[in-house]
Amino acid sequence: MRTSAQTPTSAVRIRRFSVAGLCAAGAAAAAVTLVPSPAQASEPAARSVSAPAAAAHAHAVAEKATTKATDPDKLDRWIHKALKIMKAEGIPGSYEGLHRNIMRESGGDPDASNGWDVNAQNGTPSKGLLQVIKPTFDAYHVDGTKRDLTDPVANITAAANYAADKYGSIDNVDSAY
Numbered sequence: 001m002r003t004s005a006q007t008p009t010s011a012v013r014i015r016r017f018s019v020a021g022l023c024a025a026g027a028a029a030a031a032v033t034l035v036p037s038p039a040q041a042s043e044p045a046a047r048s049v050s051a052p053a054a055a056a057h058a059h060a061v062a063e064k065a066t067t068k069a070t071d072p073d074k075l076d077r078w079i080h081k082a083l084k085i086m087k088a089e090g091i092p093g094s095y096e097g098l099h100r101n102i103m104r105e106s107g108g109d110p111d112a113s114n115g116w117d118v119n120a121q122n123g124t125p126s127k128g129l130l131q132v133i134k135p136t137f138d139a140y141h142v143d144g145t146k147r148d149l150t151d152p153v154a155n156i157t158a159a160a161n162y163a164a165d166k167y168g169s170i171d172n173v174d175s176a177y
Contacts, residue, residue: 070108074152075099078110078129082156085144093160097171101163102156105131105176110152128155131176136162 079098086093106112106129114126124133128150137149140161145154163170163177 070110072108075102075108075129078152078156082153082160085142085153085157086160088144089142089157089161091142091157091161091164092169092171093164094169094171097169097173098156098160101159101170101173102129105129110150110155128152128159130155130159132159132162140165 079095079102082098083093083095085091102108105126108129110129112128112131114120114131117126119126119133124135126133129152132149132155134149137155137158140158141147141154142157142161145151145157148154160170163173166177167173
């Protein structure tokens with residue numbers, strides 16, 4: 001039986017290199033596998049849906065991608081104003097969480113409206129920066145904001161209030177909610 005002291009130096013070096021190489025290759029593979037591409041990160045994971053629903057979803061995603069985004073300065077002001085109200089009302093959330101969800105849901109367009117999903121089919125389309133339906137907006141409206149579903153600040157604060165109630169914070173939302 002050979003002990004580590006009896007192992008030839010070249011064998012030790014090869015084993016160390018192999019283990020280090022495997023670790024590096026494994027870490028790289030995990031990073032590629034676990035980190036979504038920008039296209040994957042921008043849309044929720046696919047669910048079991050019918051072909052017409054999938055086609056409608058693909059159309060909506062393509063439409064959202066071609067919609068002219070809002071002026072980044074306006075979006076920044078709306079988010080900061082909403083954060084100020086959220087802080088005063090004790091609603092958790094961060095700029096990053098709000099911005100990430102806004103970009104995924106509407107591409108930053110306060111006039112975005114979803115005309116294809118089940119809510120729209122039932123007569124209550126999702127609208128605004130964070131794609132809120134009217135009953136949810138009414139239930140989670142935050143005092144001090146307009147009672148207008150597509151008002152950017154009102155839409156953000158109502159959606160963040162809803163997300164806080166259901167998920168703990170808008171920061172915990174990584175797909176349609």
